[in-house]
Amino acid sequence: MIDMMKIQKDMPLLEHYMYLNTAAASAMPQPVVDEMTSYLQKQASIGPYLPSFRQETYEQVEKIREKAALFIGAEQEEIAFVPNGSMAINYVSGGLQWEQGDEVIVLDTEMLSNYVPWLALQQQGVHLKVLKTNADYLVDLQALEQLITPQTRLIAFAHMSNASGALQPAKEICQFAQQHNVLTLINANQTVGLTPLHVKELGCDFLVACGRKWLRGPEGSGILYVRKALVSTLTPLMIGWGSTQWDYQNNTYSFLETAKRFEPGCPIIPSILGLGAAIDYTNAIGIHHIYERVKQLTNYLLKQLETIPGIVLYGPQNSDYRLSITPFNIEGLSPDDITNYLAQHGVIIEAGTFMANTIMERNHIQKMARFSPHYFNTFEEIDTAISLMKKFKEFSKGKAQDSY
Numbered sequence: 550m551i552d553m554m555k556i557q558k559d560m561p562l563l564e565h566y567m568y569l570n571t572a573a574a575s576a577m578p579q580p581v582v583d584e585m586t587s588y589l590q591k592q593a594s595i596g597p598y599l600p601s602f603r604q605e606t607y608e609q610v611e612k613i614r615e616k617a618a619l620f621i622g623a624e625q626e627e628i629a630f631v632p633n634g635s636m637a638i639n640y641v642s643g644g645l646q647w648e649q650g651d652e653v654i655v656l657d658t659e660m661l662s663n664y665v666p667w668l669a670l671q672q673q674g675v676h677l678k679v680l681k682t683n684a685d686y687l688v689d690l691q692a693l694e695q696l697i698t699p700q701t702r703l704i705a706f707a708h709m710s711n712a713s714g715a716l717q718p719a720k721e722i723c724q725f726a727q728q729h730n731v732l733t734l735i736n737a738n739q740t741v742g743l744t745p746l747h748v749k750e751l752g753c754d755f756l757v758a759c760g761r762k763w764l765r766g767p768e769g770s771g772i773l774y775v776r777k778a779l780v781s782t783l784t785p786l787m788i789g790w791g792s793t794q795w796d797y798q799n800n801t802y803s804f805l806e807t808a809k810r811f812e813p814g815c816p817i818i819p820s821i822l823g824l825g826a827a828i829d830y831t832n833a834i835g836i837h838h839i840y841e842r843v844k845q846l847t848n849y850l851l852k853q854l855e856t857i858p859g860i861v862l863y864g865p866q867n868s869d870y871r872l873s874i875t876p877f878n879i880e881g882l883s884p885d886d887i888t889n890y891l892a893q894h895g896v897i898i899e900a901g902t903f904m905a906n907t908i909m910e911r912n913h914i915q916k917m918a919r920f921s922p923h924y925f926n927t928f929e930e931i932d933t934a935i936s937l938m939k940k941f942k943e944f945s946k947g948k949a950q951d952s953y
């Protein structure tokens with residue numbers, strides 16, 4: 550059971566807003582903020598380099614690495630701290646040794662950050678193939694098989710798209726890829742902290758996730774998982790202390806044999822500490838409880854949205870494949886106006902293309918509005934948002950409106 554009273558008490562934002570936009574970024578719970586401020590305050594009063602404090606800080610960073618690894622079923626040596634998901638994707642796309650004629654497969658539902666880094670490999674003679682997802686926005690293994698050739702090196706896919714809300718059958722995709730000798734990168738930006746997830750069970754080779762969304766960690770936090778056997782095959786894009794060994798006598802260098810090779814220079818300590826506290830906070834609630842609650846909220850949200858005249862829902866037709874992220878439009882209203890109206894009444898959602906332009910094109914629209922409730926949201930908040938939207942629809946009747 551989720552202790553909603555405690556969760557809401559830990560969330561000062563709720564005094565001002567109903568927040569239904571975790572797919573963009575969540576609000577940090579108070580213990581995460583406290584962890585970071587207590588470090589910063591200590592740092593301000595004793596300085597960052599008091600030897601015992603610095604040692605304690607670095608030890609803590611390594612404990613958080615262990616915690617992050619455990620959280621996704623990995624080993625400590627397989628985890629690098631990164632500032633965001635985009636950079637983690639770049640570490641893989643830019644670090645693998647590509648050969649002319651290699652192929653990479655992505656889905657037709659990816660947002661910019663998991664599309665363009667692969668497209669950029671064209672300069673090295675790598676061919677990007679785009680897999681058309683099915684009517685439920687899901688990967689069809691038969692369609693995938695048709696795209697795979699002996700030149701296919703890797704498939705990169707969002708575990709859950711930020712603009713469709715379709716949760717991919719990640720394990721099936723990874724197993725299928727493995728059978729065809731194809732590497733897999735799971736972009737778990739929209740699922741770490743929301744769904745139970747275990748990299749060894751999924752069988753992926755790489756996984757990336759930011760901390761600021763479903764984990765409710767700080768901006769500037771994230772993780773890159775690289776399967777142990779592949780760490781040494783991935784050349785870091787950047788070089789610096791902490792990740793690189795310098796043999797100055799022979800004028801040579803080498804990278805660490807662990808994923809720490811992707812962390813050149815001074816770690817972003819406050820965000821790593823915040824990430825650690827966010828994982829603790831998630832663990833205290835329990836990832837299975839989180840998943841179950843969000844599933845219930847999603848089903849309720851879908852039912853309530855369907856009561857709005859002129860509602861158009863995007864994403865999987867079968868709601869079993871949906872989780873939280875619920876994109877929509879309302880006939881005759883612009884998604885920006887809906888979002889602004891809700892914000893004026895203290896309800897935060899988001900409108901836009903979400904940089905997933907192919908999903909806009911597929912639906913013949915310019916933009917969409919999007920709900921993305923998390924475990925701290927309530928059924929009553931959904932009711933409030935729905936009745937506000939009905940009121941706005943009524944209020945806008947007969948007025949000229951931008952559409953979508």
Ligand SMILES: Cc1ncc(COP(=O)(O)O)c(C=O)c1O
Pocket residue numbers: 572573632633634635636660662663707709710711736738739758759771
């Ligand atoms: C599905 C998906 N992939 C990648 C990204 C980019 O991640 P980041 O902003 O952490 O670089 C986002 C961010 O919104 C996302 O939703």
